Amino acid sequence: MVAGAVRYCPIVKTALRILGLACLSAATGWVLLGLRASGWNLRGAWRSACDLCSRPAGFRYAGPVFGRQPEVVCLRCIADGTAAISLGLRDGIRAEFTDVGWGVPDDVPKAVREEISQRTPGFIGWQQEHWLYHxxxxxxxxGRVGWDDVRPLPDALASLRADLVQLGVDASAAEEQIAAMHRDGELTGYLFRCLHCGTHFAYSDAS
Ligand SMILES: [Zn+2]
Ligand SMILES: [Zn+2]
Known part of the structure; x- marks a missing residue:
């Protein structure tokens, strides 16, 4: 079970965060969607060499890089921190793949924030992307989700409603927005799952 895997080494834990969809979706066929949505591009990446380690990249990272922009960077180099160091812009300032400068609960340790910002591939959203915590x-x-994806997930629906209401959207308009979400549309959800308790939660944004 994924929940038990949090005892494993940091590299395994990082892999679980970015490939969580593979565990969830064996029955749904979402695996490739999840990889793409996570910022990984499969096309042409298998034989392309990583700019940093020169090994075949396997997956090509296509998500945000707050640092020097690589042509090809592999999962290994992001997960072990090589990419954060090598793609840094100035002395001592490491590249980041997700902005963790806001919206992080106080009980999340600094080491976790660094794991997400520096050793976990980011994803592409319509607005500024942000990770979720539990x-x-x-x-x-x-991955990115639409109404059909979250409809069977009451915990994810509750979080989407709460997020919109907190932004000032009234309850009925929030329901309409959630029902209009599409994973490839201009109104999109971003789905997460807690590695400890299994709760699903999400937020949405628009073009
Ligand atoms: Zn590499
Ligand atoms: Zn939890």
């Missing part, structure tokens, strides 16, 4: 830890990103 049980004092960063959650696994499962």
């Amino acid at each position: 049980c004092a830890d960063a959650a696994a990103f499962l």
Whole structure:
């Protein structure tokens, strides 16, 4: 079970965060969607060499890089921190793949924030992307989602409603927005799952 895997080494834990969809979706066929949505591009990447380690990249990272922009960077180099160091812009300032400068609960340790910002591939959203957290830890990103994807997930629906209401959207308009979400549309959800308790939660944004 994924929940038990949080005892594993940091590299395994990082892999669970970014490939969480693979665990969830064996029955749904979402695995490739999740990889793409997580910022990984499969096309042509298998034989392309990573700019940093020169090994075949496998997956090509296509998400945000707050640092020097690589042509090809592999999962290994992001997960072990090589990419954060090598793509840094100035002395001592490491490259980041997700902005963790806001919206992080106080009970999330600094080491977790660094794991997400420096050793976990980011994902591409319409607006500024942000990671979600639960049980004092960063959650696994499962991918972009639409109404059909979240309809069977009452916990994810509750979080989407709460997020919109907190932004000032009234309850009925929030329901309409959630029902209009599409994973490839101009109104999109971003789904996460807690590695500890299994709760799903999400936020949405628009073009
Ligand atoms: Zn590499
Ligand atoms: Zn939790």
